[in-house]
Amino acid sequence: MKPPLLLIGQGSHDDAYAAEFGRFVHRLRCRLDRTAVDVSGGYLERATPGLSDSVASLVARGHHRLVALPLSLSRTSDDLGAAMEREQQRHPTLMYDYGRPLGPDPRVLSLLAERLTEAAADLSKPRALEPAGARPRLRAVDTPVDEDLHVEPGETGIVLVGEGSTDPAANAEIHRVSRLFWETHAYDFMTVETAFVSVTPPGVPGGLERCRRLGARRVIVVPYLLFAGGMLERVWAQALAYGAGHPDLDIRCAEVIGDCEPLADVVIERYEEALQLVH
Template sequence: MKPPLLLIGKGTDDNGGVAEFGRFVHRLRCRLEHIAADVCGAFLDRTEPTLSASISSLIARGHHRVVVQPLVLSGNDSPLAGLPAALALEQERHPTLMYDYGRPIGPDSRVLALLAERLADAEAEIPRLSAVTAATAAPAAAVDRSDTAIVLVGAGAADPAANADVHRVSRLLWETHASGYLTVETAYVSARPGVPGGLERCRRLGAKRVIVLPYHVFADGELERIWAQAMAYAAGHEGLDIRCAEAIGDCEGLADAVIERYEDALTLELAAHREIVR
């Protein structure tokens, strides 16, 4: 039997985000049941199930080696910066516990493809994603992609390296899926430039339409802030068609990416074991 996969999410007060995390854990459980790998989820803070409770449950079921997979898009993601210390504390509580880390989910080709899918959904005039409701909006004029800009929005952090990672994703998205658009700008929820700053830059570059694309795994409070800021900017710039895309969300593509990281962690564990045996 392979070691269990423990998915770690950001604690959130958003019930929708918690429910989506739970659905994704269930999806992974169904995907990995053929290799008899146990799958469970935990949040680092604010939300149940807690990391401590999930580790205790795994130990009680006879698991002493775990693959820990943070559901984050960057290795510098500040909300989970306390995970190593929390795991060290769990090792003090459970001396037999050993764990391997799965690498961050993004950016890679799978994640970029998922972002491109969310971008296409927003571009396809889905009413729920429009910055103004379909009932009050005038019929949208045809806008060429060369007049459409993208604002990729990351969480933002005090760590410049984490913010630079989001810039890198913007460039990779441009190179791989969005070269026909006017530009791909970068913005952050908790750093500069913010969402309004990213939108203003697109407007000054001559964009007729801007698609706000969250660089987030699941819907949460941050996603609501992104949409609210985009809609507030849209209210003051009626001539600019602003649309808001969804987060990556619970989907098969995300599951594929996580399973790949789980298998990579197992491969590294096996290689390390062979080295020790030598």
């Protein structure tokens, strides 16, 4: 029997993120059920089920070796290693192997390109907050758009937005992703600038301003994020605030990568890769 796959999320108080994380875990469970692989998901903090509960459940079902895969686009944090060491102390028979983070896999870059295309084709622009569910959430709201306005890709800038970190290497990785994305999927565009949601500059307004000064007539903000939630809302809110002061600049915001089959393909490949390294 193959070892189970444990998908590990950082954790968030945001219900939208938790719901999409849960749907993705279910997708993987359905995909790998064909090969009798158990799939579970747990969070490092701020959400349930916690990592400790998920590991305990797997051990209770008779699993003593697992593949732990951080469901993250960035580098693995030290918190994950410390958390898994604590689980090994709680369950002395437990052994685990890590799967590589998803990172700038070519299929992830292709998904970003799809979200870019969708945003470029959408004539609605994010210009207001409207209620969505239990609390206000930024949504793309229809606004008057000059349908005769023709903007070439060479007049369009892209701002790729990562989360931001206190780790310089993690921030440098986002810059690397921006360059890879430009050269592989967005070379016809004016530029691909890098921005961060928080912690480190430049923020989303800084990326937008950079594009404006380069002469862009349109800018598409592309979040380098897996799932919707509070982080995405902060990206959109920063873009909205900047756009309010620059009405002549056409700003559009793409969606996150989201729960989808191509992302599941990447995760399954990481899982199989981890198994091969064991043998």
